[in-house]
Ligand SMILES: [Zn+2]
């Protein structure tokens with residue numbers, strides 16, 4: 384997974400600040416869902432100084448823009464690996480090694496929109512999660 388953090392920020396019209404870069408770096412490096420506290424601790428441990436309130440604020444903003452998702456079963460934050468892919472984003476979460484992959488499916492989205500509409504509901508984000516074993520864990 385290769386992300387240029389600066390270009391990610393630019394794509395979304397966000398100012399390239401040190402704090403935003405640190406938060407994104409922590410998520411890339413973490414490679415698994417991290418809570419606000421864990422993002423904060425990762426940054427402290429490595430290269431930067433930041434305060435926890437700033438971490439909260441930045442993650443909130445990134446989530447709003449769809450750059451990060453809140454991982455459903457852990458409540459942690461993960462970088463969206465399918466930015467710009469329309470459709471429903473599905474997490475495939477391995478219950479053994481903790482790896483989280485992401486898939487997108489526009490067809491699934493349309494189906495859900497139909498369900499939502501018939502309930503008089505206006506969906507804004509499609510996000511779900513499948514729990515199970517990843518390819519390296521179930522072949523071991
Ligand atoms: Zn996504």
Ligand SMILES: [Zn+2]
Nearest residue numbers: 477480517520
């Ligand atoms: Zn696994």
